[in-house]
Amino acid sequence: MVTKLYKLKKTGIFDYVFVRITAVIQAVYFSVITFYWLVNKDFKYEQLSGFFDILIIEIFTVIVAISIAYHSVQGIWNVATDYLTQAQIGASAKLLRPAVIGFSWLQALGLIICSFYILG
């Protein structure tokens, strides 16, 4: 188990811990949503908009969007640097890897922007 959180830079331990923290935040969020969906047998627009009118849920949604953004940027970086390498797919990796990582940053930004539409 990792305990040396104080070595923030260089080791990637901050990333390691923060990926898991953001994962737990998302786990709680989606558990709450699933529970709400299950207890509302007759799910209509009123239930959906009523749920996302609750201020705590709106703030929670923004936090979760930021969590997903961080988690996915880290995750896609992991996957891209594992498989989109010159050893694995040849010279096209040189172009493809930065493209995929760049796309993950764009999509993460888009998610955060979308979450503010739910807030506002």
Next chain:
Amino acid sequence: MNSPRYLNLFKIALPIPGISSIMHRISAVAIFVLSLPMMWVLVFSLSSEANYQIIISLFENFFLKSLFSLFITAIFYHFVSGLRHLVMDFGYWETLRAGRMSALATFVSSGIFFFSFIFLTW
């Protein structure tokens, strides 16, 4: 670099925990690709009741509904598999037996989830 390298994933016979691990990544990529479109669907359906009805009628389409069910199952699988990885990060379930059992449990629970989701939504 002197170590033998044979990293063709399609030719390596993975053990069950390995399959669970690679499925975690595959589901991650699937969720990632669909996350922004699904977020847009949520924002659009929240904007007004008419737009909500448009989305509802759109997802009545068999192909889209199947795709959405698979997407939700992918999220559930990533959730359960992630919890398993989290437990192992804390030092539990690290024996071969526990690893195999918990990997099998992620598949079985995802299967159960998929069929109960189909049962509840269709």
